[in-house]
Amino acid sequence: MAVLEVNGLKKIYTTRFGGNRVQALTNVSFAVERGEYVAIMGESGSGKTTLLNILAALDRPTEGEVWLNGRALSSVSEKEIAAFRRQNLGFVFQDFNLLDTFSVQDNIFLPLVLAGRHYPEMNQCLRPIAEKLGITDILQKYPYEISGGQKQRAAVARALITAPQIILADEPTGALDSRASDSLLSLFGEINREGQTILMVTHSTKAASHAGRVLFIKDGVVFHQLYRGGATNEEFFRRISDTLTAMATGGANA
Known part of the structure; x- marks a missing residue:
């Protein structure tokens, strides 16, 4: 069953005085099944x-529609949109987006606080997630006191704590060293195997090779897609690399 459906998305930006029109998306259509792990790549x-901004309900398409769990995003009013995001979407960003004046625990609690949840309930939600992510011992620390890998694990905990329909990850390994990246990608694989749907935008072939499917975007359209099948990470890495080379050299769809 599809948790996310994208149909005929088109996005045109017009400059302030209408002098120039830039078409960012031309005709993008795809679906993400519940429990899938999908990477999106492109120059x-x-x-x-x-x-990603349209999927996160941060922007509206010029044409087309996005359905999340059967509800059209266009039907969500501006008044409802913030609550809709908190209830359905989890976000993991390249730069973590943690507040330095909040402890790690309070950063993770933030979406639940905004939803009006009470501390005992929030604490009950946090404990199993913190244990799974290995961050129980840093919950009372502040973001400036912990490593980049620990910050990203805290950001993942914040994304998971609302039990979202889908996690949207924007270059989640972009600010991490190779060791922390490997750890995060292993973590994503684990939570995906437990049923969490993940959609990740990345420039990293290594990160994309951990997904089950890769969508390649070129000039505002879905140029091609690859399914992992039974391939290992190394085999999938090579297939992704070959497709990126074909895209860069103007080759036909792989």
Whole structure:
């Protein structure tokens, strides 16, 4: 069953005085099944960020529609949109987006606080997640006191604590060293195997090779897609690399 459906997305930006029109998305359609782990790749300017912003209900398409768990995002009013995001979406960003004046625990609690949940309930939600992510011993520390890998695990905990329909990850390994990246990708694989749907935008072939499917965006359209099947990470890495080379050299769909 599809948790996310994208149909005919088109996005045109117009400059302030209407002098220039930039078409960021032309005709993007795809679906993400519940429990899938999908990576989206493409060069800078290909439309990945625009697509992610529309999926996150941070922007509206010029044409087309997005359905999340059967509800059209266009039907969600501006008044409802913040609550809708908290209830359905978890976000993991490249730069963590943690507040330095809040402890790690309070950063993780933030979406639940905004939803009006009470401390005992929040604490009950946090404990199993903190144990799974290995961050129980840093909950009372502040973001400036912990490593980048620990910050990203805290950000993942914040994304998971609302039990979202889907996690949207924007370059989640971009600010991490190789060891922390490997740890995060292993963690994503684990939570995906437990049933969490993940959609990740990344420039990293290594990160994408951990997904079950890769969508390639070029010039505002879905250029191609690859399914992992029974391939190992190394085999999938090579297939992704070959497709990126074909895209860069103007080759036909792989």
